[in-house]
Amino acid sequence: MNIAFLYNVRHRYPDPKKPQTLREADFDDPETTELQIKYLKKLGYKVFPIEANEEAYFKLYRLKSKIDLVFNVSEGLHGNDREAQIPAMLEMLQIPYTGSSPLAQAIVLNKSKAKEILIANKIPTLPFQLFKSRNEKLNKSLNYPLMVKPVSEGSSAGITNKSVVYNEAGLHKQVTYIEETFGEQALVEPYLEGREFSIAMLGNPPQVLPILESDHSMLPKKYMPFDSLEVKWFYEIATSGKHLKCPAKINLVLEKKINKICLDLWNAIGIRDWCRIDIRCDKKENPYVLEVNSPPGCTPPEHDPASYFPLIARSIGIDYENLLKMIIETALKRYKK
Ligand SMILES: Nc1ncnc2c1ncn2[C@@H]1O[C@H](COP(=O)(O)OP(=O)(O)O)[C@@H](O)[C@H]1O
Ligand SMILES: [Mg+2]
Structure with missing residues (x-):
């Protein structure tokens, strides 16, 4: 059986002091990808490793007739719906793949849509507010202490000791940090x-x-x-x-x-x-x-x-x-x- 292995590779280790490294936090490091491919080969599969970058579609298109299944661990490269990118390409090419559909992938990457x-x-999740700008006022229904996190990241990117805020000044600072670091809206919810x-x-x-x-x-x-x-x-x-x-x-x-x-x-x-x-x-x-x-x-x-x-x-x-x-x-x- 032939398996195409779709992954994203991290080039820099996440460092809280270097915000630009946080955008790759959800990706796998090269050693992980290498080992995963080795394990798949050990299981007896023929493996085509494909990095989920801009060239991925062409590679999948060319290999389509040879691929029995895609093992998808990719996160996608750009934009807030990035985890849906590879599944969407695979739907278009009619190549079977592991994991959820583009719709489910896009929903789970967006913590606020998933919560809606x-x-x-009626599945328990905390009430929340999505800050579209740093100057938005806090809803009266939310009380401090609050947790501030980026709406579409993973692997604790953007989450530090400072993510718990106790007053308006702290909230404003943290929402601004999320906006500036990730170019993204901040999700604010009670701190549990x-x-x-x-x-x-x-x-x-x-x-x-x-x-x-x-x-x-x-x-x-x-x-x-x-x-x-x-x-x-x-x-x-x-x-x-x-x-x-x-x-x-x-x-x-x-x-x-x-x-x-x-x-x-x-x-x-x-x-x-x-x-x-x-x-x-x-x-x-x-x-x-x-x-x-x-x-x-x-x-x-x-x-x-x-x-x-x-x-x-x-x-x-x-x-x-x-x-x-x-x-x-x-x-x-x-x-x-
Ligand atoms: N509302 C909250 N109250 C307390 N801790 C939280 C809350 N939200 C997130 N955290 C902490 O931050 C971690 C990362 O948040 P999570 O929502 O799981 O995002 P990620 O996608 O980065 O894993 C959680 O595992 C938890 O320890
Ligand atoms: Mg988590």
């Missing part, structure tokens, strides 16, 4: 102080894999208790994710609530094959969806043992190679119907 769909479907979970889903219909907890009580004092860029890209890497627990220790009531939220979200947004959902609780352990990751990060364990999806899969005995195989087989089954 969740709210319409409870536990945080990440949930991997796989299959059609999906299986909810064991819940992972990011235990922020274990973080050194200099970090705020959430997954800022510093925590994800420095602490987590340096400690191989010491603060990550899978399966999380949670009571049955919360587990059931989370499972239902994830399955409802999958159906409401129309996810396919695999995704990862980030959920955070308030102090009373009421869970709220923060965002959806599709495709989720999937770095091999020898390069990053803390990469969430493979870590969760390992907790039920699915190694990296088998995980890739399961994603591929899940996608192929959809096209055989």
Whole structure:
């Protein structure tokens, strides 16, 4: 079987002090891509690696008759709907691919549109305001402390200790930072102080894999208790994710609530094959969806043992190679119907 592997490669390591590096935070580094290709080859597939840049369409067009399936881990290059780019090309070329459709991809990359769909479907997510300009006034329904984040980024890009704001001056400063760094609107929502979970889903219909907890009580004092860029890209890497627990220790009531939220979200947004959902609780352990990751990060364990999806899969005995195989087989089954 022939697989085209579609990826975006990061050329610079994310550095909070160098905003221009943050735009590539969601991409994979060259070692990750190399290893992923190696694993696919080990599974016996013939692999055509294609970087998801401006030339990708021509390569796909030329190889169309040879490609049985695209394994898509690309994020897309430009614009706020970039994660939909490769799926849209593949629809046009009628090449089967792993993961969600252009519509679902565009929705999940835009945290505010995704939340509108969740709210319409009565799936718990926080109330929010999208700041179209830095001078917009805060809605009276929102109270400090608030979290300010870019509306269409990932991998904690633009999220630092300063993202929690306590007053109008702090809010204005942070909305301005998002606007200037990403050329993007800022999403503002209440700051939640409870536990945080990440949930991997796989299959059609999906299986909810064991819940992972990011235990922020274990973080050194200099970090705020959430997954800022510093925590994800420095602490987590340096400690191989010491603060990550899978399966999380949670009571049955919360587990059931989370499972239902994830399955409802999958159906409401129309996810396919695999995704990862980030959920955070308030102090009373009421869970709220923060965002959806599709495709989720999937770095091999020898390069990053803390990469969430493979870590969760390992907790039920699915190694990296088998995980890739399961994603591929899940996608192929959809096209055989
Ligand atoms: N409303 C919030 N309250 C508290 N922490 C938050 C909130 N929103 C985001 N965070 C923290 O920031 C991290 C990154 O935010 P998230 O919405 O998942 O965006 P990304 O796409 O960058 O992963 C979360 O994992 C969480 O730790
Ligand atoms: Mg997240």
